[in-house]
Amino acid sequence: MIPLTQVEANQKVHIVEIQGGDQFLRRLENMGIRHRAVLTKVSERSYSGPVIVKSGHTQVALGRGMAEKIIVELPKPSPGT
């Protein structure tokens, strides 16, 4: 489990936890970023600007502080690989 900021580009992740108040959770949820959702990170890990993710067909840019509060896990490697 790592914060979204630590994820490499083009990596698909599951959201396991979002830390923050109701208002914050709601604003993220509006963009499809919510508990259990699947995202693909677009921006590089080293990029110090906003974090860009792909959620469904939408790209969303979110501040680094917000991304720090989104805890994700990488999907388990499928058996046989």
Add this chain to the structure above:
Amino acid sequence: MKIVLAGNPNVGKSVLFSRLTGVKVIASNYPGTTVEYTKGFIMVEGIQHELVDVPGTYSLLPTSKAEEVAVRLVAEADVIVNVLDATNLERNLRLTLELIRKTDKPMIVALNLWDETKHRGVEIDIEKLTEILGVPVVATCGLIGQGVKELVLKILQARQSTSKREHDSLWDEIGYIVKEVQTLHHRHHTFLDVVQEASIKPPFSFLIAAGVVAAAFMTVRFIGEGLIGYIFDPFFDHVYSPLMVQLSALLGEGGFLQSILVGEIVDGTIEYSESFGMLTTGLYVPFAMVLPYVCSFYFILGLLEDWGYLPRLAVIMDRSFHRIGLHGYAVIPTILGLGCNVPGALSLRLFEERREKFIAATLMAIAVPCMAQSAVIIGLLGRFGGQYVLLVFFNLFIVWFVIGKILHVTLPGRSPEILLEIPPYRRPHVTVVLRKLWTRISWFVKEALPLVLAGILFVNVLYYLKIIDFLSILFSPVLTKMWGLPKESIGAFLIGFLRKDVAVGMLRPLGLNVKQLVVASTILAVYFPCAATLLLLIRELGLKDMAKSIIIMCITAASVGWILNTGLTLMGM
């Protein structure tokens, strides 16, 4: 009956609204173009109904002032037309289900941007969706008008949803619906995808941004100058001048009417920038100096907006804006403000917090010159060389940054972070861009022309009653000692409260040198917003915050004028 178009931001509600009602509204390819509502009428089976275009909202729990407007209007509606981005079913359905579960109003769903589903490999079973949602569903494409007729025909069939829900949780229900009605086909990466990715990922994103911004400015200048040099100036010089000379003779030179309408005539011709008659300078400034640049600016802005580049610029600029207490989205009010501060100030409604609103509004009023003002500055200083025009803009940029930094450091609280949806690039439709340009130009002429004429009339009256003479003596210490300007320049600062373009234009007959012109143009931009912007900002910020903002402006103007005057004198200008 009151029908409301409700939906997420940037799903094409405004385009659809224009199609349905014929009312022209500004639409763009980024979330948050609509911050107020627009009313129009549609005829359905011979009966007129009111149709309202509202700001986009993601849910019925608003998070900004623009969303509050949307939620309030949805509550007042008799029928809801829920507009969805068909390529983004999952996220859009949340509002749909909220509307169904919480409002219980007759509803119809428009699956907009339908044409885009094909090249994105999205297939939606409309019949199935109709069945599950329990309300009519129509596929539409606002830009080309597809499905619009069907939507009108079905509006009266809008009904309260009768469907039973499968899941209590909204997202489980959405997951279920999407699984039932949507099929995704695998699609290869296209060239557009590559460009899209490059334009938000460094290092190419910075290169692209620099290129786009430079190209935009150069094109605005090129088109603006071209329109002036080949169309407007020849017209005023060769066609309009002789008419005015005749009119002047008819009215009798030196008479009151003659001096108000035509003004001074030198060597039998009219010097438009100096005569200050309502029919001469009063028409020349707005039409031959300002309008060409307004046209070229809004043409380029329209292309950038519809293409979808602005949200990307917001992402790229995010870090820089954080230094002055804002986030990247502030790039949008700023760019709109470069056209006219009024729509720029309106778009501040998308900001959530009072602090960032205050900083953004103050910076816009102080250091973002509108196109009308810039055009006259270019006209006035350009004769001495482009570097002086650049000097004024450079001064304003420094002021913008320094004041922003000071406000950010001194105001309590911290700057919020960006949270922005980035729409896909779309190819701008020429007719749509031109129609939008026309809407903005007519708005400019309607709003600005009366004020320009009033300003010129006001100047004449002030001179006639010798009020200018009196005030110039009163303010001469500040003007002459601090700013190095002649005391007669008080006239320009008075008119600047009304219109900045006329104010800058008034500097011309004073015979200032280049240094004085640079100082005066910079102060005129900084010291106070024009009347229209002021009224709007009072409404948006409240009287108290606006009063604070005005104090900052006055202090800034006084010090910037003094620093510039001293500095430029030392540099030998």
